[in-house]
Amino acid sequence: MKRIYVSGIFGAILLAFALAIVGCSEESEEPVEVRAEIQVGVDDGGVSVFTHYLPDTLFGFINGVSEGSFCGTVVSGGGDTLTTRVYYRFDISEWDGGDIVFHGQCIEKFGSPTAIEVYVIDGFTQFPDTAQGPLDVSGYWNLIQNGVKVGAVMPNSGDWFAVTVPDSVVLQKKTASNYLAFLLKLEDESSATDVYTVSTYEYAEGHNSPKPYLSWE
Numbered sequence: 753m754k755r756i757y758v759s760g761i762f763g764a765i766l767l768a769f770a771l772a773i774v775g776c777s778e779e780s781e782e783p784v785e786v787r788a789e790i791q792v793g794v795d796d797g798g799v800s801v802f803t804h805y806l807p808d809t810l811f812g813f814i815n816g817v818s819e820g821s822f823c824g825t826v827v828s829g830g831g832d833t834l835t836t837r838v839y840y841r842f843d844i845s846e847w848d849g850g851d852i853v854f855h856g857q858c859i860e861k862f863g864s865p866t867a868i869e870v871y872v873i874d875g876f877t878q879f880p881d882t883a884q885g886p887l888d889v890s891g892y893w894n895l896i897q898n899g900v901k902v903g904a905v906m907p908n909s910g911d912w913f914a915v916t917v918p919d920s921v922v923l924q925k926k927t928a929s930n931y932l933a934f935l936l937k938l939e940d941e942s943s944a945t946d947v948y949t950v951s952t953y954e955y956a957e958g959h960n961s962p963k964p965y966l967s968w969e
């Protein structure tokens with residue numbers, strides 16, 4: 753009986769010691785950040801329309817292959833005014849709940865543009881692997897109609913910017929194939945001299961810099 757009593761005490765001490773160690777390791781654990789980058793070049797790009805024909809005719813260009821994209825309105829080399837919006841899609845198969853943060857980079861800011869508005873949209877199919885147009889771009893352009901605005905940012909040249917997507921919006925917009933898609937547009941698209949350029953997959957590859965990405969914990 754005495755031996756059993758002693759081993760019982762010893763066992764209790766060991767158990768308490770083990771629990772203390774587990775307790776310590778739990779306290780020191782930090783939430784692990786998960787990142788989901790743009791995976792391929794055709795998962796981001798710019799879509800431009802001839803500003804002159806807006807809003808009735810959505811005719812313009814689809815460009816998923818450039819190093820960066822305008823966000824806003826510019827006069828093209830041919831003298832046409834083009835309004836451009838930017839599209840990104842991310843594979844979020846690893847996501848298992850909680851808010852998601854979108855991270856993008858402003859490459860350059862020209863003039864005094866208004867804010868970049870960030871929308872979560874229904875998924876879009878990959879961009880063609882060559883620039884296309886002029887053609888009807890309403891399939892991309894009209895995605896904003898069911899979009900959810902999640903934020904607006906005013907970055908300076910070189911700045912990274914971040915916008916949080918609430919868990920409820922992720923659940924609402926995540927596609928059956930686990931993609932989450934974004935649209936960036938200028939708040940005021942009427943000025944052709946105030947515009948941003950923002951990073952794309954191709955810009956990051958060409959400049960050895962991080963790609964646009966999502967993060968969550």
Ligand SMILES: [Ca+2]
Nearest residue numbers: 793796816817
């Ligand atoms: Ca691209």
